[in-house]
Amino acid sequence: MQPPSRRTFLALGLITLASACTGSPGGDPDGDVLPGNRRPGPDPDLAVRLRALAATDTLLAAYDSALAAPDARTALLQPLRAETAQHRAALAYGVPAASVPPTSAATTPAANATPTATTTPTAPATPATPATPATPAALAALAALERRTAQFRLAELGAARPPLARLLASVAAANTLHATALDPTDQGIDQPAATTAPKPDAPGTGSAPGTGSTPGTDSVPALQNALGAEHAAVYGYGVVGAHLSEDRPRADARTAHAAHQAQRDAWQRLLTTLGATPTPAAGGYQLPFPVTDAPAATRLAAHLETRLSAVYADLVAALPAAQRPTAATALRDCALRARRWGAPDTAFPGIPETVPTPTATPRP
Structure with a gap:
């Protein structure tokens, strides 16, 4: 048998890329799993995934509390909780079961926080309170948690590799959609989209995709x-x-x-x-x-x-x-x-x- 040609390898690479970009969110997010489902080394996104999972578990706990409350608005809450569970499954893909923490609450990240080498955003918290009736105020509080979680995910974008960043951005958009469903007074946007775009680096200093501060x-x-x-x-x-x-x-x-x-x-x-x-x-x-x-x-x-x-x-x-x-x-x-x-x-x-x-x- 003749060894595969370079064109064959290129074709296989394109197939892998297509799978990563157009496949189900629960599939391999990075396209780097070796035969036998073994990664070439530690997942560099593991810390980001674990923080994302902790934030998602906080949301799931809040939905469970709301659904257990008297007069729970089941028709509204159950679909949102189901989508949140889908987010968790996608974010947990490839994470060793032993590494996934139990549901936990952490401190709320500062507004507009950005991950750096010395500061890491923490997942938004929800108070451990007993179930209360699904009043407009209670739903608004759950909507506020969804919004804080969306902001937390945006703050994590820079710490993730490109495929996971794409997933985090999508889940952050879903968090915002959930917030607008829970709180009719918050419709997300009422103004035209931002009229500015990132400023480029000086000539000759463009950054590679996924790194640096400005487009190259x-x-x-x-x-x-x-x-x-x-x-x-x-x-x-x-x-x-x-x-x-x-x-x-x-x-x-x-x-x-x-x-x-x-x-x-x-x-x-x-x-x-x-x-x-x-x-x-x-x-x-x-x-x-x-x-x-x-x-x-x-x-x-x-x-x-x-x-x-x-x-x-x-x-x-x-x-x-x-x-x-x-x-x-x-x-x-x-x-x-x-x-x-x-x-x-x-x-x-x-x-x-x-x-x-x-x-x-x-x-x-």
């Missing part, structure tokens, strides 16, 4: 992909707005359109500063399905935001560690808008279970 030239393909997706979203929202007649949906469409224009402009500025030519918008885009009325326009808006969530989840893994929160925030905002437009809930926003179909393709 290695991040350009992922940034171009995000820009192209925003071009398609801006075009798509023009179609959406043209088919909505009621005031509130049209106002929501205008707000989303402005947010995507702002984010598009931010990526264009960043790419230009990096010395790359921003990908121009196409003259037109082929929509994924015909849009002739308001219901179809609403479905298109949900589709656009869902696909953009996937783009930004991938961008989290492509950007340097310190800049991942920029993409994670965009992922969160897209997931929140997708829900507002009626997209079905998912435990892992931005991480599709199967290979997604294109959002919109430029017309030939």
